[in-house]
Amino acid sequence: MTTVDLELGLKPKDFKSDQEVRWCPGCGDYVVLNAMQSFLPSLGLKRENIVFISGIGCSSRFPYYMNTYGMHSIHGRAPAIATGLAVTRPDLSVWVVTGDGDALSIGGNHLIHALRRNVNLKILLFNNRIYGLTKGQYSPTSETGKLTKSTPMGSLDHPFNPLSLAIGAEATFVARTLDNDRAQLTSILTAAAQHRGSALVEIYQNCPIFNDGAFDVLKEPGEKEQRLIPVEHGQPIRFGPDREHAVLRNDRGGLEIGPYDENRVVVHDATTDDPAYAFALSRLSTQDLAHTVTGVYRNVDRPTYDDQARAQVSAATDAKPADLRSLLRGRDTWTVG
Amino acid sequence: MTTVDLELGLKPKDFKSDQEVRWCPGCGDYVVLNAMQSFLPSLGLKRENIVFISGIGCSSRFPYYMNTYGMHSIHGRAPAIATGLAVTRPDLSVWVVTGDGDALSIGGNHLIHALRRNVNLKILLFNNRIYGLTKGQYSPTSETGKLTKSTPMGSLDHPFNPLSLAIGAEATFVARTLDNDRAQLTSILTAAAQHRGSALVEIYQNCPIFNDGAFDVLKEPGEKEQRLIPVEHGQPIRFGPDREHAVLRNDRGGLEIGPYDENRVVVHDATTDDPAYAFALSRLSTQDLAHTVTGVYRNVDRPTYDDQARAQVSAATDAKPADLRSLLRGRDTWTVG
Amino acid sequence: MQLTGDRFTSEAAAFGNDLATLPNFPAEIRAPAGTLPGVSSFQLHFADDDILTPGDRPDVLVAMNPAALKANIGDVPQGGTLLVNTDEFVKRNLGKVGYDANPLEDGSLDAYQLLPVAMATLTQGALADTGLSKKDAERCKNMFALGLLSWMYGRPTEGTERFLREKFARKPDIAEANVLAFRAGWNYGETTEAFATTYEVAPAKFPPGEYRQITGNAALSYGIVAAGQCAQLPVFLGSYPITPASDILHELSKHKNFNVITMQAEDEIAGVGAALGAAYGGALGVTTTSGPGIALKAETIGLAVMQELPLLVIDVQRGGPSTGLPTKTEQADLLQALHGRNGESPVPVLAPLSPGDCFDVVIDAVRIALRYRTPVLVLSDGALANGSEPWLIPDVDELPDLRVTFATEPNATDGSGEHWPYVRDESLAREWAIPGTPGLQHRIGGLEKADGKGSISYDPDNHDRMVRLRQAKIDGVEVPGLEVEDPGGHADVLVLGWGSTYGPIGAACRAIRKRGQSIAQAHLRHLNPFPANLGEVLARYGTVIVPEMNLGQLSLLLRARYLVDVVSYTKVAGTPFMESELVDVFSEHLGTTLAEAA
Amino acid sequence: MQLTGDRFTSEAAAFGNDLATLPNFPAEIRAPAGTLPGVSSFQLHFADDDILTPGDRPDVLVAMNPAALKANIGDVPQGGTLLVNTDEFVKRNLGKVGYDANPLEDGSLDAYQLLPVAMATLTQGALADTGLSKKDAERCKNMFALGLLSWMYGRPTEGTERFLREKFARKPDIAEANVLAFRAGWNYGETTEAFATTYEVAPAKFPPGEYRQITGNAALSYGIVAAGQCAQLPVFLGSYPITPASDILHELSKHKNFNVITMQAEDEIAGVGAALGAAYGGALGVTTTSGPGIALKAETIGLAVMQELPLLVIDVQRGGPSTGLPTKTEQADLLQALHGRNGESPVPVLAPLSPGDCFDVVIDAVRIALRYRTPVLVLSDGALANGSEPWLIPDVDELPDLRVTFATEPNATDGSGEHWPYVRDESLAREWAIPGTPGLQHRIGGLEKADGKGSISYDPDNHDRMVRLRQAKIDGVEVPGLEVEDPGGHADVLVLGWGSTYGPIGAACRAIRKRGQSIAQAHLRHLNPFPANLGEVLARYGTVIVPEMNLGQLSLLLRARYLVDVVSYTKVAGTPFMESELVDVFSEHLGTTLAEAA
């Protein structure tokens, strides 16, 4: 990445493109867009060195609204396209914007491979638990039994927990937050940007049109305190109106929720190398949102695909000059005439 | 599934097709084929009610050699094709045969979706950590740094742990075994067949031609005892020449390997609902095979996609007769002439 | 075009105007009246007449509340579009007008294209930052509706915006609020892929019988259900949502009582894969998508070609290439349907010519798929999918018998008692031997198969033979002869079309005939194989004009096949042809002909 | 055919025979000698001559041990196939003949198609259950080698098996062991997709210069490396292994020192996606595959068409449809390349005519891609990929300058100082403004774009204009005129081919001319757009014969475009045409001509 230059003096408005934002009024996507535009100046990068690549979906319109480079690609393929860019252009900060259908339905394979490769990509997964753009079919994160246009008798598929899937796919950075929690969103974006490698950030995003209120229980005062479990690196994991609940180790090698207990409480360590910890954390979140863990679950270092790919090119170049003539001649030639 | 009829009196040879088996001499696929042919009579199913569907790869030639119904399909798509068959034909026992490239590279998305849906499929993943059919490129399970035809300077991607991925994808049944362990293979096939839902069975399979000896350390006397960790439901997890090692709970919510300790040893419970347990187990297996857990990691009940899909059809049929005339007429008609 | 635009703008303005003063008036907006055959302009009217003949009904009803819906739904033909403000559909309002259940949810509007939109909420959301009172903001919801309609019918927006600014010149904040609401409606249409189109074919005279209104997507869905019933097979639909095909998935998922299973797959490849798996098991396997999805399904369709299994693939074409214009119509997937697979991979291709024809074409496509054991592609398009027409309800007893015979006995020609999957009947179709049949265990796959026996074969002669056999099978598919409409019988110019251009071409031909000139019209429903008499038909006419909403794909095929120098007229604008436009184009060639004849 | 088979069988038998008695004799097997132009028989010889002319070298060397390799490698042309028994390549044996390092691993055989096979191990494995002594079993490894070669060269096996049984009639266990080993070798070839072919074009006379032997896949790879150098761009290859294209990935991955990054992607879609991402960033994006992979890449190629970004897509065609015959050659992806995407999605298509020509064609394809900002498809095939020919080593200084100019300044035509991505130059190409360039931030995508400005546009006229602009850009690609070889200048019959049929067509034409008859030959390297003079060339000849290894795909295009009744001669057997076969076909038409002329 280019060196950080906080002297650029860019303002959030500098990151607004001239395109009219076309999401439905009240769409959670607006909040994320604003948070992103407010956050980017703090990165200290020039606008031209930032690229947003999206798939298809409401959320995937994101790049049009950013005054950076951007590509609105095809459904599900953004991680693959972004990989080619990230590998060849270490000077760029490459962001992927995707939806729950885009990333987890048609694009599931590219996502898990990008994560295991640990390509330098920041992947923002806007999870509204519905297909917005195509007007309201269920998605791979929709709760079982969901009534939608394509499932008038209720959906049958057990949903993915995107973070469990990502951790199972060897991800080095995974986080979750809510569209309405600007502070946490910003801090997670910062951490993701700082992480060298793939960062998956799941953002629960309200779609007021096709899945309105999907996350209301995580936003309503009185409810949210009982349900939201924010984790902070180095802090014991406590929650509840009076921080009376906590995440505790259980005796089956997993984690569980119980009354706060100083001896059993888990102190969050996002750098835990063994992904079993972050995975266990991810299982505390349930389909019905009885509990939802937010924050950076996992943030560990591992060599990135793109750094290594470039290192191989450097090593090869150092070892052997790029002598085209000799390549074409090979070892065994003969002369005619 | 059809009722089990042990009186059929089928023999292993009845499951051999007339096609000459064409794998390389010494290929691990032979052993699995033989084990399968020996095991199938015990299922008590008629041959015509068993279907093998494969993708493309050496392993995917499997269906040709079975005297059952079979389809050698296209690369990576067997789980999707098998899903359509399983949903419409509850009377069949549907098996998917796939390789590490077929299942985890091009076919990764179909695999994870089949698992989360919990379709009645038994998926046998022949993992030789290489692309055999295309003559020796690295695969998504190859160890980092592997020298292959496509990676003369060493592969860069961090491999998948297929079982971690499957558990992250909400799988209800996951197991691992080795091609040379006929007894365990047979017992796992039995358990998989009995499981209602998707069962993923990973089989470490030697490819003597392009990745010879990949699993030798797990087979050599003296070595294997130190490395193999077989798990049995209800049994404490112990291993080592003198069963002196054990799997223990650690204090980060995961599992670890240590000297046997009656109080800390984990008693294997494949039916643990929280997948965090099976996931933690899966992380004990390492890229370099220093340790490898085999056996049935996870075996839990969850409604299957296909059972429910058929139940919806039944419910709809019961609720409303299939009156085509009235469907075509709809509610609002008029007459001309 | 410009003129139409102006008129629309002013009409739209009138609408906005009146609605602003009469907020509870149920607005009915309709594209051209059904009896004006083939007109594809974009007029916007109030429905000021109460009793509408079936052919003269509004295409779109905008119901701002339950009362408006109740009072006017009777006028809307089935298949018509209902744009409904869901915010008012609360218990109290519903009760007031005598609705026991919410009609938006109880399925009673299944026969319509229901577009439920929380217009008040959305409008208020859009105006949240304007400082307008809630009441004032709410008032703007009609402009939201107009914005959405403008998007759906592809109307330019500047005029309306200008009008609003002028009208509320003295209340600039109200003007801006209305503009904002208007734009929010427009944006909503674009971001959520709202699709609308007007497809109108009115035959000169309706034959007697019982009619209903139907959209192309509904007719496709009913065709699939009916085909399953006629074949006495379970139907399995594997599909992934995509505009403008999603509604087939939605519709079919409501008819599980017809032994229909619908599966929303993880992607298009899985959708067609699952359908193929179901077909292998003896179900009627179906997959539905639009152009980009066909590209993704290509490899699996190729597998079905190799495996010679029946499979119905429906492509509701939209504007391309790439994501293109997802809510616009186009006919540019014909060559993809024919050639978009590796190797020699022939498949029959059919295309319906009107919304109602979608039903018949699907039945015919299923006939071919089942009879010849082959994937079959049906090319609908956005104009058919969402357009509607009066439809002579088919007599269920007259539907064809599509029952199949599954193989039950081993068929090896060497007396071995084995089952050989690639033994063919007189139509060159192989047997459909489904799993579960005792004694017929066999293996199929994507590798080349030995003629007859079906085991893997790398033999050069066998491959050449199999390639030609597969081609001959498709070439030999029986399709009805092409009928030509040439009333006087002495036309020199033939207009040959395919797909949804039937309406405008027919209208243009009728207009020309009304002027006293002769012109012949024929419309291809079978694009592969072509009707046997096509070459002969082409040869009969001095000039053959082929209008297409692509760059001349059928023309290419005709030229290659019959070496006829057809005149290709093309428009790729995402909108159907206009009658007037075609009249002009056809006239050019008629002119010459007349002059020559004179 | 039968005759050839018999000869092969007996030759093979001879080979087996001798080898059985002389186990350390280095067997050299070769398909037809290079100087016999275009012969595509399957003879099998001992190399009994020590000094081979460049044009008369063995195509395959079977080296059962290091000594055999060392002694004979000098005779094998680069690009030739080395079938090596790796079991003997142990330190001791290597040392004995003076190898410091294992030549199978140290890269010194990079210039050959190396097929390292543990033949002894595999043979012993295959014979494990026979009870044969290890030594006896080991002896059979030559039959393993023969079995593998029989597979590779598509030879029938019965003859050899019969021969072995007869030869060892008195030692039935030895006979069976040999048969088993033979079959094991054959199965190994099939299961691991071993590919071999013989492609031979020997021009009448070699122009002077320095030569080497080269295979098509190597030439494609070198072409890509060279194009990157000529363009001074980094090369990014995103690819997924597939026979017969994998070797390009393998080859390129060895040349990272030329600023080449190779990525083995998770599938074909990711491979082309990553290449497109790299192209967006200003690299030379390349993806390589075979037919089924092209089907999967279609949607992304369509995106590249819409985004108008340079991209090189290589399809090494193999037998289809579906998985088909992965190790056999075919030319049946031409129409897929042209039409296999949704919407009007034009791309330039090129096809090399010989292994060495792959180099030039890639360079030309990259020129077009970079110049016109478009994806370009190159259609090679299995025969070219693995076949080899003497290649006049290009002079690096004479390679074209492919440097590009990235946009650096905003280009909005309205003076706004913005960057408009869809402003076009005189070739209709848009600017390549890569991320990282200050002030040129812009967004592109798959939705239709407003002409010039590039923002999303649903405007009908704009769409029509953009569809035609994209088409016009590709139609306007400058390609060299078609050259016709018509020595006397009075031929009435033209043979027009494309791709790897060049060799056999050329040979057949020369044979006919040798007989004193006239025949003209032309070979298309540009399939889209066609050379400007193609129509005129076709018009010059009374008969145009178009031989293709498909069911007439180029014929279809020619007929459609030029309304010329070309004679299509097709064979889809997975094997190249034979000279004799073509001579017969061409003669039929010449016969008539002569008669008429007389």
Ligand SMILES: Cc1ncc(C[n+]2csc(CCOP(=O)(O)OP(=O)(O)O)c2C)c(N)n1
């Ligand atoms: C190949 C292809 N298949 C299907 C579609 C239709 N499609 C576009 S976006 C989408 C799903 C959108 O859901 P999600 O990713 O959750 O995004 P959201 O709109 O909810 O933000 C679908 C099915 C398409 N554009 N391309």
Ligand SMILES: Cc1ncc(C[n+]2csc(CCOP(=O)(O)OP(=O)(O)O)c2C)c(N)n1
């Ligand atoms: C669409 C497509 N892409 C690529 C291939 C080539 N291909 C066939 S099998 C295979 C990988 C085989 O590896 P694996 O699944 O591990 O099976 P194995 O041969 O090792 O048993 C590849 C890349 C293909 N047949 N089709």
Ligand code: SF4
């Ligand atoms: S449909 Fe939902 S996700 Fe899409 S823009 Fe509207 S509110 Fe947002």
Ligand code: SF4
């Ligand atoms: S290449 Fe490997 S996996 Fe394939 S058949 Fe041979 S030994 Fe088995």
Ligand SMILES: [Mg+2]
């Ligand atoms: Mg969504």
Ligand SMILES: [Mg+2]
């Ligand atoms: Mg493998």
